[in-house]
Amino acid sequence: MKKNVIISLFVLILIFPYEGFSQEPQFLWDYQFDVPYVPTPYEVVNEMLKMANVGKNDVLYDLGCGDGRIVITAVKETGCRGVGIDIDPLRIEESENNAAKAGVMDRVEFSQQDLFEADFSKATVVTLYLLQTVNLELRPKILCVLKPGTRVVSHDFSMKEWKADKFTEVKLERRTHSVYFWIVPANVSGTWKWTSPTGSEKDQYTLDLEQQFQKIKGTLYVNGSGLSIERGELVGDKLQFTVGRTLEGQSVRMLFSGKVKGNSIQGSLKTEADTAMKTSKWKAKRDPSTVNPIEGSDKLH
Ligand SMILES: C[S@@+](CC[C@H](N)C(=O)[O-])C[C@H]1O[C@@H](n2cnc3c(N)ncnc32)[C@H](O)[C@@H]1O
Numbered sequence: 001m002k003k004n005v006i007i008s009l010f011v012l013i014l015i016f017p018y019e020g021f022s023q024e025p026q027f028l029w030d031y032q033f034d035v036p037y038v039p040t041p042y043e044v045v046n047e048m049l050k051m052a053n054v055g056k057n058d059v060l061y062d063l064g065c066g067d068g069r070i071v072i073t074a075v076k077e078t079g080c081r082g083v084g085i086d087i088d089p090l091r092i093e094e095s096e097n098n099a100a101k102a103g104v105m106d107r108v109e110f111s112q113q114d115l116f117e118a119d120f121s122k123a124t125v126v127t128l129y130l131l132q133t134v135n136l137e138l139r140p141k142i143l144c145v146l147k148p149g150t151r152v153v154s155h156d157f158s159m160k161e162w163k164a165d166k167f168t169e170v171k172l173e174r175r176t177h178s179v180y181f182w183i184v185p186a187n188v189s190g191t192w193k194w195t196s197p198t199g200s201e202k203d204q205y206t207l208d209l210e211q212q213f214q215k216i217k218g219t220l221y222v223n224g225s226g227l228s229i230e231r232g233e234l235v236g237d238k239l240q241f242t243v244g245r246t247l248e249g250q251s252v253r254m255l256f257s258g259k260v261k262g263n264s265i266q267g268s269l270k271t272e273a274d275t276a277m278k279t280s281k282w283k284a285k286r287d288p289s290t291v292n293p294i295e296g297s298d299k300l301h
Pocket of ligand 1: 034035036037038040062068085087114115129155
């Protein structure tokens, strides 16, 4: 997409303060794709990799990889595998040359592709330095295609309503850079059912969950009577929540934790009463027709 020079200049001044001017003036005129080429300073690259806790078993994808610096640094520092995707053939050539110089060609792959068409479903870590609009356009694909638990780090641009799980800033001489971090949540929305998690009882459980990104709220029905879930937490495919109920005059807290896999959850339940604590297992199934989009329809808080 060719933009006119004045608009490009204006946009670049707004979104990449100082960087474009100070490093390579040709960036200003070279805005022919969805995002101009501006490299992430190495101090910020290091913070991004630290925040995502990249390790040797990871497969890191940089969408819009520029000169390959994030992929190459990750591979060199952690021994992970890395894939860089960029639409500009010049950047891919640069990345390959840089990877060869760094001696990491056996663990990296660079591919000239449009990031909106690329398959990055094998990633365990995704890094981004794009634009706000591009992040938002990419957000549904990130949430739909990536495995729950995949870590996503973005330099300077947020995901708006999908609030970051962690955020930090890197202060450099010219300006302060923002780093956003998310863990892709499983979709746990809908109605889950199971029987007698405590084993001996014949209780019927129905859990109605609403979700907006990683935030959840809902109600647990035990034999038809509803209890609001408290301290609901979803991290990747790990769900936990608590409910309080009164059983035979005694107040009881039930702490559910479980791992979500498609339409099933398996996990453990700690039941705490005044006098005793008991652990048991629970296994729930979801009616697939009750699943909602992960973005949620209402704002949860
Ligand atoms: C701001 S630079 C970031 C480079 C690198 N990730 C870094 O942080 O140093 C954005 C990169 O995205 C690339 N790009 C722009 N639109 C793209 C698209 N549709 N598909 C893939 N890459 C794209 C540009 O060529 C550019 O290299």
